[in-house]
Amino acid sequence: MVKPLKNLDDVTIRFAGDSGDGIQLTGMEFTKTTALMGNDLSTFPDYPAEIRAPAGTLFGVSGFQIHFGSTEIYTPGDQCDVLVAMNPAALKVNLNSLVDGGVIIANRDGFDAKNLKLANYAVSPLDDGSLSKYQLHIVDITKLTGLVLTDMNMSSKHIDRCKNFFALGMMYWMFNRPMDATIEWIKSKFAKTPDFMEANTRVLQAGWNYGETTEIFAVRYEVKPAKLDAGTYRSITGNEAIAWGLIAASVKSNLELFLGSYPITPASDILHELSRHKNFRVKTFQAEDEIAAIASSIGAAYAGALATTTTSGPGVALKQEAIGLAVMTELPLVIVNIQRGGPSTGLPTKTEQADLLQAMYGRNGESPVCVIASQTPSDCFGTVFEASRIALKFMCPVMFLSDGYLANGAEPWKFPNADDLPEIPVSFRTEAEGFFPYSRDEKTLSRPWAIPGTPGLEHRVGGLEKQNITGNVNYESANHELMVKLRQEKIDRIANDIPLAEVEGDTEGDVLVVSWGGTYGSIKTAVTNKRKEGKSVSHLHIKYLNPMQKNIGEILYRFKHILVPELNLGQLSKVLRFKYMVPTISYNKIQGLPFKSVELEKKIDEVLGMK
């Protein structure tokens, strides 16, 4: 029987189950295959902070959402069209994100008495008619997996581990995707354990066959490739892009890369990734804590390396005194902050955008730091490259902001050719004649990078106030004021070295939606939708947060209303009001979750209605 193929522009699927169910892996495999098919896509992994949360519990649910389509995709999707629920908790936690009429694929075997109780269901939702507004498909995934593997002499625990591949196989069938890439992956992953290789391949195939032969799925869907720019693509997560962007900056500046870091979610993957690339002469140092991590990076910067330190909000809090030291010693340093929910340990695995003020003002004394934020996973590459360029050119610390949502989210990336990336010109001072450690470049105000090992340039730096030019310790009042102003001016002058901001949409009108960081995608989607309706709405995304691009004020003044949606209590809003004296309208969400476009659209409508 050939089942009809229905064409869709875009679809969102959410896989959900216990954190031990291999949900993230299932999602990643589906993502890889979908990328290879030429769809544009965006993903949202959403998992608990507990490493092995107790099975079946509501707080132990791990989810992976992928939004893909034949058009350009900017977000992982507000709601899902298909929900794969491996147990009752997964269903309960995710049902509110399923569209009315959406598809549920439920693993019947996961809905046993124990799991129902853990999810607080008195009766099974699969049987009580409560899911009647959805297309409910109940599949005995665990049992079927077991049947496929009866002759394999595997323990029930191992059989159970394979069941996610059954679900993946069904999804591959339903959305008409090839299984080759996943089969290849299984082959390499289980090269040393042929039994698992065989088992997982069989189960994946069985899931596909199930879709093909049973009557329960009446249709399958086709999502045609997107019309993306011609070129070669790969899929990349935000954290991978940061690691690679730093390597690229090291290659293009001809400097050795040094990373001092201490593990913290969701930044650790950058440390992991960089540690794998020693063949680029990358030096990764897992320090004893965040303070040691940044202090070692400062030492490395002093000694002539492209130095970086990667962390998340609580780690930045610990590093602040040392950041001040980097400000005072005027050394180049890239500080990567993958923001997460706070304060304190907060929501380790959930996203938030609340470190902007910490980045800009979180130190003692007048301590200006350049701040720059990435907007999509793949954009992390170019943005961290830019952060490195600025740090090296202006001899200053640069704080690079990303967030949990960008860090783990993946998207297709038309990656650049190495030769097309700009060089980062760096020169160490070698001329002893006329050398002063704090003399300044006329244009950038940066001081010379005179590294140990250079004859005749022996000098001392440190956290005590410096006399301008000589760099000697100096407590004179007039000198301190001069130095405070010079350090500020140096950061301000970065504005001369960055492109002007561009508005997406008309350059004047009723509402300007201003965004920064990882909310770019949802806000762009919302604004695009409103513009399609003919509404006077434009979008300004601010990548350079300190200093801001020179034309930001000009842009702001041309709109009647300025709406600033943020995943915090209004931090960019505060900065804009203070800097440009504009009345901003804050729209805030602090739930550890990204914005939904519908939420934003509703808010935009509300602002449009304001007089």
Place this chain on the structure above:
Amino acid sequence: MSLLQELIHQTQQTFVQPKYSAKDFQSDQDVRWCPGCGDYSILAQVQRIMPDFGVAKHNIVWVSGIGCSSRFPYYMDTYGFHGIHGRAPAIASGVKLARPDLSVWLVTGDGDGLSIGGNHFIHLLRRNIDIKVLLFNNQIYGLTKGQYSPTSEYGKVTKSTPHGSVDHPFNPTLLALGAEGSFVARTLDRDPKHMQAILKRAGEFKGCAFVEIYQNCNVFNDGAFFTFTEKETKDDNVLFLEHGKPMVFGKEKNRGIKLDGFTPRVVPLGDSVSQNDLLVHNEKDSTLAFILANFSAMEGMPRPVGIFKAVERTTYENDMELQIQKAEAKKKGDLNALLRSGQTWKIG
């Protein structure tokens, strides 16, 4: 060649190393410790021995934390980094890991190194990064004007402990041994010859070398170590450790150390006990080093100074470099290859 390699290469071509004297290591900055401070002597001894290493001035970096002692780098005409409180070990680690070609020295105080920087201190030693660590122990906070420090004795009366401190002190040497220090030594600010000898050994050691220096803070803790540094009492209270030599001390060289099981005892030399019966110092014996370091806690034992332990082992930066070379030999980094690695696909 990386920018750095180019620079190193270039300077090696052009630089003719002068013959240094102590004066060459004096910077143009005024030394601003209190008159009579033990730090002066340490600075002078360091400047005296620096020429002996035959290392060019521009290849030497002094790193410090915060405290009176940590002003040290300003006074050395080499490269220098005056850091933040307690973090000198981490800053110095970064310098050395980025640049194994440099000779890196670290100055810290007992407050700086063992209080706020205690964590970094132990990790530096365990990693065995080739950095020379000089801990100026004055058993007090100098710069903040006289609060007790982690090495101050129990019951110490200071501004912050008017009723006497109820903190028990660290023994820095014991701590350094516990942190797996490869080279652990102790010397005295008021014994220039001894200090020079110890600092020279530390400077020549391949690996992390820790030297505790008893330093007199004549303003806030005057005389804390006088028992061990002053002529009248020194000989009877200090045991000078020498590798391969029996442990003899006392003005008349008439007392020695013997082991009774694991317990060290002071014994009088004479008819029944000869030098042959005494404990012989061995820098390679780390168990012995622990026993010696613990003398401080034992009533009636002399205070050992000298090299407790000197055992070479692989350094962190060496292992790091070897891994890099191995990775490079396998496949040199190629940015395009990295960007294209894994799965890619073409559109259009």
